[in-house]
Amino acid sequence: MRKTLYIIGLSTLVFSCTSQKNTNKNIYRTKTAVSQPKTAVNSDSQEKIKPQVTKEHGVEFFTANIADITKNDNTASYGSIVSAKPAGYKVVKTHFPAIAQNFRQKYLILHYTVLPDDKSVQVLTQQSVSAHYLVNNLGDNEIYQLVDENKRSYHAGISAWRADKNLNDTSIGIEIVNMGYTADATGAKTFQPFSDEQIKKVAALAKDIVTRYQIPATNVLAHSDIAPTRKQDPGPLFPWKKLYDEYQIGMWYDEAAKQTLLTTAQTDISTKYNDAAFIYTIQMALQKFGYALDSSGKWDDATKKTIEALQYHFRPQNYNGIMDAETWAILQALNQKYPTK
Template sequence: MRKILYIIGLTTFVFSCTSQKNVKKKSYSPPKPVTQPKTVVKTGVSEKPKPQVTNEHGVEFFTTNIGDVTKNDNTASYGSIVSAKPIGYKVVKTYFPAIAQNFRQKYLILHYTALLDDKSITVLTEQNVSSHYLVNNTGDNEIYQLVDENKRAYHAGISSWRNDKNLNDTSIGVEIVNSGYTTDAMGNRVFASFSDEQIRKVAALAKDIITRYQIPPTNVLGHADIAPTRKQDPGPMFPWKRLYEQYQIGMWYDEEMKKSFYDLASIDFTTKYYEPSFIFNIQTQLQKFGYGVDPSGKWDDATKKTIEAFQYHFRPQNFSGIMDAETWAILQALNLKYATK
């Protein structure tokens, strides 16, 4: 009996140990989070359709503006599109054009040739001086183009206006056939007039250029404005006021505003004329308007020529180079009307 009980106990122990070996030990696993499907974010270019580049006989053009004209941004091309042609590669216009661009042509500069028609053509086409256009004085309806608008013409030379210098880089030049000036027995300059046909041509040409390139009135200037110590053209006989009133081209002052400044200036203008602070203020006002004059507090030659250039443009009845009350009033009225932004 004792032997039987021993066998039963031994069998129970072996079975118990064997069962424990076969039991897998469970470990704790945290529940897996539910993953939401990701939203695909497109990082490519805008799908907004752009006007197509047109192709005429293998030459590409883009004449639609998608830029912001209020910021003088314009993507339109007024000639064929110029593109690189790298060997072994293809330049494509899949994303053409970018809206962040504007025209190089910021200024319209008017000149006279101081030469007759034939001589003007020869000089402007065969020597180291040129302009984009030449307005003749032959009474026809032709305007000569001499330089592509997308290229620089050599018409402005050393020049400045407001914050810009070397205006060949940023301007379109228009030369007008005119003999310039002669000097009388008293040493005074006597300027030649422009024909009515010429002024109508200039007006039509200028209107077209400033409209296409969104050139502001403050950037329609004469050569004397941007280089007053060197140049006199287009001179006091050029009808700036007529262009402003009849064609809305360029700048002119408001008469009432000028009168109000004149009434103030006439009180003690002459008593202050030679005071350095007064001279410095005049030079600063000329500089503020756009002229490249350095304030020195002295009536130096550069200041006199700058006043003279200003008078050619805005007070042609008297271009003495002397800052009188009327010239001062005109300058104040213009600075108020065309304040620098």
């Protein structure tokens, strides 16, 4: 009996020590995390700068953005707050907002409607396609909002860019009234221009959106970029370089880098153009930049349309879908400037 009690007592002691050891271990980790001066300072700083939730007409708002633009994944909520209303309980904002959150809005996608103003409004509000904003061509100062930015609009369809797919989930869509293009008997496309008033509207709207949501340059895209095998909008006459130069919106390559790469690109095109290995290299470079494309080692239709989409955006002087030396140099310069993270 004494031996049994001894064994039980010893077991209890071992269990107690083990439990105490684990408990101490957990407490030690917690103390270490909390006691780090840098973490404590950041936490205090963030608590101090948080403005209060405001309320207007029964709707709560929080309009501060404490995002870290280098991460694009640490963003305080912005705008109106949607909250649960559990029966018999009160939801409070005592500890609102947590910093471990991000925006749904990671991308800004630009389109054209291929319809006149009145039909564009009708289709985008009454049918199974929509956009968050519609920029008319009436020469006024109005921009139509059609969908709440916090909601998904149906503008991107089957789409992909870099590691992301189904971009309706993570994007804001802007439609621009424009009749698109006409094609001749050979299939050559002639695109319709945008008015200066429209471009000013688009630039102001895009600047506001990318600033509020801290959307990186690599995520400001054409519909043709995210769906190159089936879409052409907003086409080669949309002034991407103007937006880049004058409003700091979106991507553009460095001219000096392009010129440096041009000589080698000319040699590649003239000596390797039909080599499967070279075509594969081109396809891999298109994938690296962001386009969804299978590597076949052939100048297939998907590759041609993807090259055409690249040209719409970055080489609008020639959008025939053929990889020439300048397009090849531009693609390499873009990959140098905007590497995949």
